[in-house]
Amino acid sequence: xxxxxxxxxxxxxxxxxxxxxxxxxxxxxxxxxxxxxxxxxxxxxxxxxxxxxxxxxxxxxxxxxxxxxxxxxxxxxxxxxxxxxxxxxxxxxxxxxxxxxxxxxxxxxxxxxxxxxxxxxxxxxxxxxxxxxxxxxxxxxxxxxxxxxxxxxxxxxxxxxxxxxxxxxxxxxxxxxxxxxxxxxxxxxxxxxxxxxxxxxxxxxxxxxxxxxxxxxxxxxxxxxxxxxxxxxxxxxxxxxxxxxxxxxxxxxxxxxxxxxxxxxxxxxxxxxxxxxxxxxxxxxxxxxxxxxxxxxxxxxxxxxxxxxxxxxxxxxxxxxxxxxxxxxxxxxxxxxxxxxxxxxxxxxxx
Amino acid sequence: xxxxxxxxxxxxxxxxxxxxxxxxxxxxxxxxxxxxxxxxxxxxxxxxxxxxxxxxxxxxxxxxxxxxxxxxxxxxxxxxxxxxxxxxxxxxxxxxxxxxxxxxxxxxxxxxxxxxxxxxxxxxxxxxxxxxxxxxxxxxxxxxxxxxxxxxxxxxxxxxxxxxxxxxxxxxxxxxxxxxxxxxxxxxxxxxxxxxxxxxxxxxxxxxxxxxxxxxxxxxxxxxxxxxxxxxxxxxxxxxxxxxxxxxxxxxxxxxxxxxxxxxxxxxxxxxxxxxxxxxxxxxxxxxxxxxx
Numbered sequence: 156x157x158x159x160x161x162x163x164x165x166x167x168x169x170x171x172x173x174x175x176x177x178x179x180x181x182x183x184x185x186x187x188x189x190x191x192x193x194x195x196x197x198x199x200x201x202x203x204x205x206x207x208x209x210x211x212x213x214x215x216x217x218x219x220x221x222x223x224x225x226x227x228x229x230x231x232x233x234x235x236x237x238x239x240x241x242x243x244x245x246x247x248x249x250x251x252x253x254x255x256x257x258x259x260x261x262x263x264x265x266x267x268x269x270x271x272x273x274x275x276x277x278x279x280x281x282x283x284x285x286x287x288x289x290x291x292x293x294x295x296x297x298x299x300x301x302x303x304x305x306x307x308x309x310x311x312x313x314x315x316x317x318x319x320x321x322x323x324x325x326x327x328x329x330x331x332x333x334x335x336x337x338x339x340x341x342x343x344x345x346x347x348x349x350x351x352x353x354x355x356x357x358x359x360x361x362x363x364x365x366x367x368x369x370x371x372x373x374x375x376x377x378x379x380x381x382x383x384x385x386x387x388x389x390x391x392x393x394x395x396x397x398x399x400x401x402x403x404x405x406x407x408x409x410x411x412x413x414x415x416x417x418x419x420x421x422x423x424x425x426x427x428x429x430x431x432x433x434x435x436x437x438x439x440x441x442x443x444x445x446x447x448x449x450x451x452x453x454x455x456x457x458x459x460x461x462x463x464x465x466x467x468x469x470x471x472x473x474x475x476x477x478x479x480x481x482x483x484x485x486x487x488x489x490x491x492x493x494x495x496x497x498x499x500x501x502x503x504x505x506x
Numbered sequence: 507x508x509x510x511x512x513x514x515x516x517x518x519x520x521x522x523x524x525x526x527x528x529x530x531x532x533x534x535x536x537x538x539x540x541x542x543x544x545x546x547x548x549x550x551x552x553x554x555x556x557x558x559x560x561x562x563x564x565x566x567x568x569x570x571x572x573x574x575x576x577x578x579x580x581x582x583x584x585x586x587x588x589x590x591x592x593x594x595x596x597x598x599x600x601x602x603x604x605x606x607x608x609x610x611x612x613x614x615x616x617x618x619x620x621x622x623x624x625x626x627x628x629x630x631x632x633x634x635x636x637x638x639x640x641x642x643x644x645x646x647x648x649x650x651x652x653x654x655x656x657x658x659x660x661x662x663x664x665x666x667x668x669x670x671x672x673x674x675x676x677x678x679x680x681x682x683x684x685x686x687x688x689x690x691x692x693x694x695x696x697x698x699x700x701x702x703x704x705x706x707x708x709x710x711x712x713x714x715x716x717x718x719x720x721x722x723x724x725x726x727x728x729x730x731x732x733x734x735x736x737x738x739x740x741x742x743x744x745x746x747x748x749x750x751x752x753x754x755x756x757x758x759x760x761x762x763x764x765x766x767x768x769x770x771x772x773x774x775x776x777x778x779x780x781x782x783x784x785x786x787x788x789x790x791x792x793x794x795x796x797x798x799x
Contacts, residue, residue: 392615394613395619397580398611398617400585401584401604402631402635402682403604403605403606403607404634412619412630412633412634413619416621496621496622496623496662497621498620498662498664
């Protein structure tokens, strides 16, 4: 009997026809469709996956294309933005763009309110706003980054708190079936209550501070984690549970060695949603607290000055969006590390 | 071949089963309660099953789709309880035997954990019973040697072909040196060529470890080639209609499939299957497979 060398013709042709799984009771085992789909997926991957681990090489340059794509799309948006203003905005009388002296005088043929200079300031005035200095000689960008850092702390703590609570809830609900029916509707209801209504309750109850901000943020983050974790912890092949049963494995062993690792890909999908939601939660949490150190406070101030300095609000929005992207990317990086040993879902696709 | 002589030598002591059969089924039946509300009748999956399997035997369960052969295997393995009758394994109730880790399970799909390496997959049962790391690693390597996958310990399951994955599953099932190996159509998803090779490998492993095997299949040639006895079942309710002792030479190889006696036995099992199904109509799959053999 010869050992087949890696990449022998054996690979790829191994899995033949998949006979239906018969005489298994419907209640003990979920429908075979799932299992069949998995086998089919396995077969596809088998035809595809090389026998040796594929690693860094492809991944190393992989960030470049998306980064270029992002810049390209941002540029496209700016062009569309300015194009709309060119056609229907306020009259242009531009003397300088980002410090470069120019002279553009143009009278758009149409007038459309949403794109006038108040609602949609020129893209460069927003960029220029970043470098305006205040009374203390601090640029707006510095101020915004400081605020973003403050908000990030609230969001990160909120994310950690929400993810932990969400995970614990999911573990509880997976093991105590009747609780799932009893508790899940309540959890769903909790998410239909607007966060703006919850925030003051938390802030008043706990006194304004970054902890109360984190709790508001966690309120938005726990739910996707719970839902995904429940799904993930039940996602393994039903026979994997039977296998554990045949080893007379305790619930704890099943949780740590099967349910938890099997739910990891689902969890990271939820973490991506939760990461951006936690930023929103942290910002909203700042609003009723009177704390002016974060992006929430900055946005509030900028809103009050909107009619005279709309670019400041837009600048704050840009930083808030940037913070959301940073949080998302952090989760993606963590996911890539944590799932490096998992079956690649789609060959050749990073993230 | 790099396989050490007597692969089972350095293994934990097998639970003393004493004399008597490894598996003893008496008047076993299994009824699945109607799922959900409504007028769905309970399904009688197994009825009046009596079967004794001796130590070291290789017994195949064969029958048409839905005849309850997988259910029978699951009843033996205590993955689902029998409705009536007694299931004795190694002189104990099936439930006790499972808690004593007397079983090794191999399913139709390999059911390996993607996130673990091949080595770690085989170590899984040893981890669960809390064996120290050094022993786990040595034992897993020994088992991977046995299935000739020693070079692939660091790979992940999804980097292996289907046949290799199933061999990992067999290594994992043998890791605890089970008194009885339960296999549910383990090669059903493999192509014919790989399947025949896996059959030879399984025989070699069986000879080397001396374990008792209960093997569910829907392939007549496979059942005859591997077994010491073929148990033929019929559907609805699943019962044993015939037991065919296979008196082929114990040491089998490619040439076994060309023996006169082999063909006779294949024919015998096929007739038995046909008789057992009666007018109910045999599922085409079994019939076609039988004819092509």
